[in-house]
Amino acid sequence: xxxxxxxxxxxxxxxxxxxxxxxxxxxxxxxxxxxxxxxxxxxxxxxxxxxxxxxxxxxxxxxxxxxxxxxxxxxxxxxxxxxxxxxxxxxxxxxxxxxxxxxxxxxxxxxxxxxxxxxxxxxxxxxxxxxxxxxxxxxxxxxxxxxxxxxxxxxxxxxxxxxxxxxxxxxxxxxxxxxxxxxxxxxxxxxxxxxxxxxxxxxxxxxxxxxxxxxxxxxxxxxxxxxxxxxxxxxxxxxxxxxxxxxxxxxxxxxxxxxxxxxxxxxxxxxxxxxxxxxxxxxxxxxxxxxxxxxxxxxxxxxxxxxxxxxxxxxxxxxxxxxxxxxxxxxxxxxxxxxxxxxxxxxxxxxxxxxxxxxxxxxxxxxxxxxxxxxxxxxxxxxxxxxxxxxxxxxxxxxxxxxxxxxxxxxxxxxxxxxxxxxxxxxxxxxxxxxxxxxxxxxxxxxxxxxxxxxxxxxxxxxxxxxxxxxxxxxxxxxxxxxxxxxxxxxxxxxxxxxxxxxxxxxxxxxxxx
Numbered sequence: 454x455x456x457x458x459x460x461x462x463x464x465x466x467x468x469x470x471x472x473x474x475x476x477x478x479x480x481x482x483x484x485x486x487x488x489x490x491x492x493x494x495x496x497x498x499x500x501x502x503x504x505x506x507x508x509x510x511x512x513x514x515x516x517x518x519x520x521x522x523x524x525x526x527x528x529x530x531x532x533x534x535x536x537x538x539x540x541x542x543x544x545x546x547x548x549x550x551x552x553x554x555x556x557x558x559x560x561x562x563x564x565x566x567x568x569x570x571x572x573x574x575x576x577x578x579x580x581x582x583x584x585x586x587x588x589x590x591x592x593x594x595x596x597x598x599x600x601x602x603x604x605x606x607x608x609x610x611x612x613x614x615x616x617x618x619x620x621x622x623x624x625x626x627x628x629x630x631x632x633x634x635x636x637x638x639x640x641x642x643x644x645x646x647x648x649x650x651x652x653x654x655x656x657x658x659x660x661x662x663x664x665x666x667x668x669x670x671x672x673x674x675x676x677x678x679x680x681x682x683x684x685x686x687x688x689x690x691x692x693x694x695x696x697x698x699x700x701x702x703x704x705x706x707x708x709x710x711x712x713x714x715x716x717x718x719x720x721x722x723x724x725x726x727x728x729x730x731x732x733x734x735x736x737x738x739x740x741x742x743x744x745x746x747x748x749x750x751x752x753x754x755x756x757x758x759x760x761x762x763x764x765x766x767x768x769x770x771x772x773x774x775x776x777x778x779x780x781x782x783x784x785x786x787x788x789x790x791x792x793x794x795x796x797x798x799x800x801x802x803x804x805x806x807x808x809x810x811x812x813x814x815x816x817x818x819x820x821x822x823x824x825x826x827x828x829x830x831x832x833x834x835x836x837x838x839x840x841x842x843x844x845x846x847x848x849x850x851x852x853x854x855x856x857x858x859x860x861x862x863x864x865x866x867x868x869x870x871x872x873x874x875x876x877x878x879x880x881x882x883x884x885x886x887x888x889x890x891x892x893x894x895x896x897x898x899x900x901x902x903x904x905x906x907x908x909x910x911x912x913x914x915x916x917x918x919x920x921x922x923x924x925x926x927x928x929x930x931x932x933x934x935x936x937x938x939x940x941x942x943x944x945x946x947x948x949x950x951x952x953x954x955x956x957x958x959x960x961x962x963x964x965x966x967x
Contacts, residue, residue, distance in 0.1 A: 457523050458523065458578055460519070478638075481640045485643065490521045493523050493579070496622040497580075499625045505815055509585065510583060512643060528549060529551065530557060586599040587599060603671075603672070604671035607659060611653050620652065624648065626649070630684060632951060640711055694721075698739060701897050724903060747960065762879070765875050772868045790862075793832065866954055
């Protein structure tokens with residue numbers, strides 16, 4: 454078996470640095486099926502959907518444990534190289550291979566022979582390389598048709614090693630799902646699928662001369678696997694309706710893992726794609742119900758579980774007082790966070806003006822990560838310089854204070870979000886709430902019939918998902934961590950996988966024609 458290339462110090466540094474940064478930016482990054490990753494020394498092409506620009510590559514680099522692979526050779530568009538920017542330094546230091554795209558050269562023919570040769574040599578050394586077969590990153594709810602480049606590389610490598618009886622190469626497909634890719638403290642699911650393994654002996658159809666239909670078959674199988682692990686829908690409107698159907702079937706409080714939540718939403722998305730008249734009627738009604746919830750400013754759960762006026766007022770007082778208390782104790786840490794928030798807001802605000810939503814929103818997370826890293830580092834260094842006699846103490850305390858403040862801020866915003874929702878529920882009035890409840894009950898019956906009768910989902914989702922690993926829900930794992938004191942740094946709390954660090958519930962997406 455070949456021995457793969459040792460990871461250079463710059464790659465190790467980048468992997469550790471961005472593992473830390475990603476864990477701060479995203480609330481939870483759940484990685485599934487790590488055991489399926491081919492071990493170091495086994496030639497492997499890692500392929501994933503591409504919806505979040507450079508962030509996708511960073512997520513994969515940090516999701517693959519160093520004990521499984523020494524390093525992951527990346528590719529990036531050639532226009533990112535040779536520039537005096539941190540991003541350019543980042544991708545060049547990580548051993549990234551530049552790929553020329555026709556769209557970057559006025560749609561003229563481009564020559565990537567050198568890049569392909571470098572990638573094939575890396576594979577023959579036993580390396581793992583990363584390719585995004587969609588060809589480009591884009592802010593869109595569906596996965597674009599995959600290009601055949603990955604299958605052609607496999608074919609070329611098999612042909613070059615046709616006389617080696619023990620040679621094999623794998624395609625490791627991966628699905629990356631961002632609950633809200635550009636929002637602070639949202640959640641990410643990374644799902645690895647069973648590798649597609651090829652050898653010259655078992656796959657002579659991929660050894661030259663090759664019928665191109667065999668290349669298309671491999672590419673189609675890759676698309677099927679990547680799509681199976683994420684929410685792949687033709688429109689944001691469908692994603693929105695599928696998420697509502699998922700929440701109605703398994704409502705707030707159902708203890709389910711992020712992976713189960715994503716797969717359940719995908720199941721409803723696939724069902725709502727069909728042209729069946731009853732299904733389309735349900736989809737329209739779900740949309741109308743969600744539109745009305747948005748106009749009223751309340752969540753479905755507030756309709757599902759009616760509260761008395763007295764209970765609403767009592768909970769409003771509790772949520773408001775708790776939010777104010779957390780904000781007050783967070784003030785020292787918020788002073789440290791303020792430059793970070795202002796810098797990233799300014800950078801993203803200006804960047805959004807540079808192009809349409811579909812072409813810019815996939816890079817927002819990247820901008821936030823980079824500007825947040827620089828401004829956070831500046832705050833840390835400035836704090837040390839201002840307290841030089843106590844620099845060792847400050848170097849530890851400042852990051853710790855910022856981390857604890859982030860925990861408090863999450864709960865403070867969640868509490869205030871609940872307060873505003875209860876306020877709006879009070880303003881809605883009993884008559885409107887009762888009417889909405891009738892509408893919801895009728896919708897719930899239709900969703901449950903679709904879920905159980907047509908899709909074969911379990912009658913009791915709470916019990917089912919608990920048995921499948923629902924203890925992971927809410928970011929609290931195990932009895933020891935569940936019993937941790939409130940101010941524990943390790944304590945994480947989230948009732949809904951859809952939550953972000955926002956004063957409102959994020960349920961809407963950009964218009965489909967943008």
